[in-house]
Amino acid sequence: MRFISRTSSDGVTEQLFILGEIPGVLWTPEDAAGARPLILMGHGGGQHKKAPGIVARARRFVTEGGFAVVAVDAPNHGDRPKTEEFAEVVARLRAGMAAGEDVAPHLATMHTFLAGHAVPEWQAVLTAVQELDVVGAGPVGYFGMSMGCGLGVPFVAAEPRVRAAVLGLLGVDGLAEAAARVTVPVRFLLQWDDDKVPRAQGLALFDALGSADKTLHANPGDHGEIPEFETGSSLRFFARHLG
Amino acid sequence: MRFISRTSSDGVTEQLFILGEIPGVLWTPEDAAGARPLILMGHGGGQHKKAPGIVARARRFVTEGGFAVVAVDAPNHGDRPKTEEFAEVVARLRAGMAAGEDVAPHLATMHTFLAGHAVPEWQAVLTAVQELDVVGAGPVGYFGMSMGCGLGVPFVAAEPRVRAAVLGLLGVDGLAEAAARVTVPVRFLLQWDDDKVPRAQGLALFDALGSADKTLHANPGDHGEIPEFETGSSLRFFARHLG
Numbered sequence: 257m258r259f260i261s262r263t264s265s266d267g268v269t270e271q272l273f274i275l276g277e278i279p280g281v282l283w284t285p286e287d288a289a290g291a292r293p294l295i296l297m298g299h300g301g302g303q304h305k306k307a308p309g310i311v312a313r314a315r316r317f318v319t320e321g322g323f324a325v326v327a328v329d330a331p332n333h334g335d336r337p338k339t340e341e342f343a344e345v346v347a348r349l350r351a352g353m354a355a356g357e358d359v360a361p362h363l364a365t366m367h368t369f370l371a372g373h374a375v376p377e378w379q380a381v382l383t384a385v386q387e388l389d390v391v392g393a394g395p396v397g398y399f400g401m402s403m404g405c406g407l408g409v410p411f412v413a414a415e416p417r418v419r420a421a422v423l424g425l426l427g428v429d430g431l432a433e434a435a436a437r438v439t440v441p442v443r444f445l446l447q448w449d450d451d452k453v454p455r456a457q458g459l460a461l462f463d464a465l466g467s468a469d470k471t472l473h474a475n476p477g478d479h480g481e482i483p484e485f486e487t488g489s490s491l492r493f494f495a496r497h498l499g
Numbered sequence: 500m501r502f503i504s505r506t507s508s509d510g511v512t513e514q515l516f517i518l519g520e521i522p523g524v525l526w527t528p529e530d531a532a533g534a535r536p537l538i539l540m541g542h543g544g545g546q547h548k549k550a551p552g553i554v555a556r557a558r559r560f561v562t563e564g565g566f567a568v569v570a571v572d573a574p575n576h577g578d579r580p581k582t583e584e585f586a587e588v589v590a591r592l593r594a595g596m597a598a599g600e601d602v603a604p605h606l607a608t609m610h611t612f613l614a615g616h617a618v619p620e621w622q623a624v625l626t627a628v629q630e631l632d633v634v635g636a637g638p639v640g641y642f643g644m645s646m647g648c649g650l651g652v653p654f655v656a657a658e659p660r661v662r663a664a665v666l667g668l669l670g671v672d673g674l675a676e677a678a679a680r681v682t683v684p685v686r687f688l689l690q691w692d693d694d695k696v697p698r699a700q701g702l703a704l705f706d707a708l709g710s711a712d713k714t715l716h717a718n719p720g721d722h723g724e725i726p727e728f729e730t731g732s733s734l735r736f737f738a739r740h741l742g
Contacts, residue, residue, distance in 0.1 A: 308677070448706070448715075459702075462717070463691070464696075471726075472691070472717035485739070489732070496728070 257384040259451040268318045277385050279379050281305050281329035281333045283300030283314045288324075291392025293498040294385065296418070297327045297379060298404030300425075301366070304334030308395055313399070321491050324391045328381055330407060331373040335366050360457060363499075364430030375414055381443075382417060382497065395498035401425040401445065402452075402479070405461075413437035420497035422490045425450065425479060427457025428464050435464035442470040444491045445482055452479040481483050500627040511561045518627050521620050523571035524548050524580045526557045527633050531567075534635025535630065536741040538600075539621060539661070540570045541647030541654075544609070547577030556642070556730055564734050566741075567634045572682075573650060574616040588612050603700060607673030610649030617650040618657055625660060634644055638741035642666040642733065644688065645695075645722070656680035663740035665733045667723060668693065670700025671707050678707040685713040686736045688725055695722040 271282045284292075295317055298309050312313040314325040329335055332342040348361040365468040371429045386393050398421040400408035405426040412421045415432045421438070424445030428435070442465050446458040462472045471493075475483050503515040507529045514525045526533075535595040538560055540735045542550050558569040558589040572578055575585040629636050641664040643651035646667040655664045656677045667688030671678070685696070686707050688702040714736075718726050 402579035468719065469726075470719060472715065474717070475712065476713060496710075 265317070265392070266319070268315050271311050275328075275381055275453065277336070279305065279382060280326060280381060280386065282388075282391075283318050283325045284460060285318055285322055288322075288390050291394045292390070293321055293326050293395045293397065293494065294324045294326065294382075294391050295397045295399055296382065296399030296407050297325055297495060298349060298374075298398065299327060299333070299478070300376075300401060301363075301403035303403075305329045306334075311348070311354050313490075316487055316492070317491055320451075320488075321495055323384075323494065324385070326381060326385050328377065332405070342369070359452065360427050360429040361452070363369050363403075363406065363426075368430055370403075371410045373397070375411045378407075378411050379415055382415070386417075395419045397421060397494045398423075399494075406431065409438060409461075410434040411442065420494060422493060424473075425453060426461060427453045428460040429457065431461060434463045436466045437486050439466050439468075441493075441497050442467045443490060444470060444472045445473060445486060446474040447479055447481060448476045448481045450472050452499070500630075509558070509562070511558050513658065518571075518624055520579070521571050521624060522548065522568060523624060525634075526561050526567065526633075527570045528561055531633050534637045535631070535633070536627055536638045536640065536737065537563055537567045537625075537634050538737060539625065540568055541617075541643030542570060542573060542576070543644060544606075544645075544646035545576070548572045550579075554645060556733075559730055560734055560737070563731075564738055566571075566632065566737065567628070567630050567639075569624060570635045573646070574613050574620070585612070588710075592600075602642055602695065603670050603672040603697070606646075606669075608728065610646060611673055612684045613646075614650050614653045618654045621654050622658055623634050625658070627638075628644075629660075630678060638662045640664060640741050641666075642737075644725070649674065652681060653677040655683065656689065663737060665736060666708075667702070667716075668696060670696045670704040671699065672710045674704060675707045678704060679681050679709045682709050682711075684736075684740050685710045687713060688729060689713045689715060689717040690722055690724060691717050693722045 257273045262271045267286050269284050269286045299310050308328050317323045320341040332338045345366050352362045354481050385391050396417050402425040409431050411454050412418050420441045422443040433436050444462045500518045505514045510529045512527050512529045516523050535639040553570050560566045560568050575581045575672050588609050595605045628634050640661050641651050641661050645668040663684045667684040667695050687705045
C-alpha cells in the first residue's frame with residue numbers, strides 16, 4: 257500500500273493511495289490517533305472513488321462520527337483501465353436501454369462480471385487499511401448504493417469482518433443467492449419512484465436479505481434523489497452497530 | 500378541561516384530565532415552564548390512553564425531546580362506555596376473523612365508525628391543551644399505529660394545526676381518499692411480516708399519502724414487533740419538523 261498524497265481541510269485528512277492496481281482514498285479525522293471503526297464505501301456505476309456524493313458522505317461520516325472511510329475505484333472505473341470485455345458488457349447494456357428492454361438482467365450481468373474482481377479487491381484493501389494505526393482491526397461497515405450495492409451484496413456475504421451494511425437502489429436480479437447469505441444488520445434505501453429500479457424489484461432485494469435485523473427506508477423521488485437526512489440516519493445506524 | 504390527578508416520577512409529570520366525556524392524560528417534563536411542541540398519541544384497537552406502549556413512548560418523548568404528549572381514550576375504548584352499535588361492529592369483525600375472512604374491510608368499517616367521533620374529539624382536545632401555559636400554541640405532531648393510524652389519517656387530513664405525523668401498521672382500505680389529503684411530512688412504519696396487515700396493503704397506504712415528504716420504515720417481524728430503535732428515530736423525526 258503506497259500513499260501518494262495527503263491533504264487536510266475542515267477537520268478531515270484525505271490520503272490517496274495505490275494498493276497493487278487499485279487506486280483508493282482514505283479519509284480520517286484530522287490529527288486522528290488510534291483505532292476507529294471503518295466504513296468501506298462503494299460508488300455507483302460510471303462513478304469513481306471521489307464522486308461528489310461519496311466525498312460529501314465520507315466527510316460527514318468522519319467529522320460527525322469519527323469514522324475512517326475508504327473508497328476505491330471499482331474495476332473498469334475511475335482511474336483504472338477499461339478492458340475490452342467490460343466495454344462489450346457496457347455496449348450490450350446501452351443497446352438494451354436504447355431498445356427499451358428490461359435493464360435489470362443487463363445490470364445484473366455487469367455487476368456479476370465486476371464482482372468477481374471487486375470482492376477480492378475489497379478484501380485486500382480491508383486487510384491493508386486495518387494495518388494502519390489510525391484504523392486498526394476494529395469494527396467494519398460497508399456502504400454502497402446501486403452498483404455499490406450490486407458489488408456490496410456479494411462482498412458483505414463473503415466477508416465476516418463486515419459487521420453492518422447500508423445498501424440499496426438496486427433490484428434482486430442476480431443477487432438473491434448472495435443476499436440470502438448476508439446476515440449482518442442492514443439498512444436498505446429504496447427510492448419509491450426510482451426510474452432505474454422497478455419498485456417491486458427493490459422490495460424483493462430487501463426481502464431476500466438473510467439478516468434478522470434489516471430496515472427498509474423508502475422515500476419519494478428518483479434513483480438519484482435520496483434525501484439528505486438519510487445520510488445522518490445511516491451514520492447513526494453505523495454508530496449503533498459499530499460504536 | 501378538568502384535571503383529576505398529578506404525579507411526577509423520573510423527570511416526567513403525568514396529569515389525568517377529563518374534557519367533556521373524553522378521559523385523557525398529559526405528560527410534560529417535570530418543572531416544565533413555557534410553550535413546547537406537542538405530540539398527540541393515538542392508541543391501537545382494544546387499547547387505551549395508558550397502554551404500556553403509549554406510556555413508554557410518551558415518557559421518552561418527554562425526557563429526550565422535551566415534548567408535551569397527550570393521549571386520550573378513543574371512543575368506546577378505555578374508561579369510556581361502549582355503545583351497542585360499536586359492539587355490533589366488533590362482533591362482525593370477530594366473526595369475520597373466526598371465519599377466516601379478509602379482516603381489512605371489517606377494520607376499515609370499525610375505524611370509519613370511530614373516526615366520525617374521534618376526529619372532532621382530537622380537535623377539541625388539541626384546542627384545550629394548547630391553552631395550557633406548559634403547551635401553548637406551538638407546533639403539533641400526531642403519532643398513531645394500527646387503529647391510531649386509522650383514526651389519525653382522517654384527523655391529520657382535517658386538522659391544519661398538525662404539522663408532522665408518524666403513522667403505520669395499517670392498510671389502505673377505507674383510507675385512500677383521506678390519505679391523499681395528508682400533505683404534512685409523514686414517517687410511516689410497516690412490519691414486513693405483519694400477521695394482521697398484508698404487506699401490499701400497508702405499502703399501498705404509504706403510496707396513497709399525499710405528502711411530498713414521506714418516508715417508509717419497514718422492519719421484519721409481526722404487527723406488535725416494531726423495534727425499539729424506531730422510537731428514537733420517530734423522536735428525531737418530530738424534533739426535525741417541530742423543533
